[in-house]
Amino acid sequence: MNKFPARDVLYMQRCLQLARCGAGSTSPNPMVGAVIVCDDRIIGEGYHIRAGEPHAEVNAVNSVAERDRHLLERSTIYVSLEPCSHYGKTPPCCDLIIARRIARVVIATTDFNAQVNGGGIARMREAGVEVVVGLLESESRRLNGAFFTYHQQGRPFVTLKWAQTADGFIDRLRDGGQALNISNGVSRVSVHKLRSMHDAILVGTRTALLDNPSLDVRHWAGRAPLRLVIDREGVLPVTLRLFDGSLPTVIFTARRNDGVVGKNIEQVVLDFSRDIIPQILDFLHSRKLNSLLVEGGAVLLRSFIDSGLWDVVRVEVNPSLLVGEGVEAPAFPASHPVCEEQCGGNRVLVFERSNLKAES
Secondary structure (H helix, E strand, O other), rough: OOOOOOHHHHHHHHHHHHHHHHOOOOOOOOOOEEEEEEEEEEEEEEOOOOOOOOOHHHHHHOOHHHHHHHHHOEEEEEEEEOOOOOOOOOHHHHHHHOOOOEEEEOOOOOOOOOOOOOOOHHHHHHHOOOEEEEHHHHHHHHHHHHHHHHHOOOEEEEEEEEEEOOOOEEOOOOOOOOOOOOOOHHHHHHHHHHOOOOOOOEEOOHHHHHOOOOOOOOOHHHHHHHHEOOOOOOOOOOHHHHHHOOOOOEEEEOOOOOOOOOOEEEEEEEOOOOOOOHHHHHHHHHHHOOEEOOOHHHHHHHHHHHOOOEEEEEEEEEOOOOOOOOOEOOOOOOOOOOOEEEEOOEEEEEEEOOOOOOOO
16 A cells, blocks of 8 residues: 555656656756645745756755745655755755755655765754655656666666667678668657767777767757777777767777877777676766667677676667568567657667665
């Protein structure tokens, strides 16, 4: 039986709705929404708009009209994540709640960032604030999967993405040839939106050579991810779009290549005698990058699947395209998609697996 009243659930759902408005702009911070209610009336609400700017609780309090400020002392603030208790780029939100004498706080989930991790809850309770935790917890944790994976598992949240034909091929020929046109205009916009919601994007050597991708977000108004490419032997020509200097690009290689230099280009040497995937994820974690989108090719995607280091798989299927042979799409141990979408006539299958620890 649900231990929370229906009205509490409704207001927390609004928090989550508000939190999603910050998608693509809050990293490395989480997406958070806040709603302030008095006598079953919303008197203030807000969300974390952008990293480095005020948090959801601050925006919610600031949105309360002057005529309603006196109501804060008998209001409830609903927050989709535990209010912070440390000084970062902004002051602690739990101190704001205490200072404004807000009577009750309902929180979806604890913040497992080591700088918070229950500290905000404890401080508010010590100040006499009623604090309730656990309303729509799984929904909140799913919304901020990248944030929780980063802090609990010490690695970025990994999304694997590819497009395939109806008969299961992602490319026409194993040894090159004209690339398949699997996606369409609508799905390309969707992919660029997906890119804008990730901190970094990775491709392998073959994809960089054959597709010459830009890995930008030109079809979407958002932030471009950090471009990553694997070039073990230094075979990629400097004429590729990845090396045009328009966006920061990291080359993972076995040895530095003095011929590949220029604006926004960084070379990172990996030990290719060992599995490079954990090394790449460690590099991203050290740069405080919460999420990684892997766009191929097939060998790289299979390597992530075999390692078990993935969280979401998005597969775009063109139902009308059959080629009979070519580079096979990766297979992975997932029986049913979490959801299926239609995108310009193509099917998009989304598979998820939860690696997040339950709240103790």
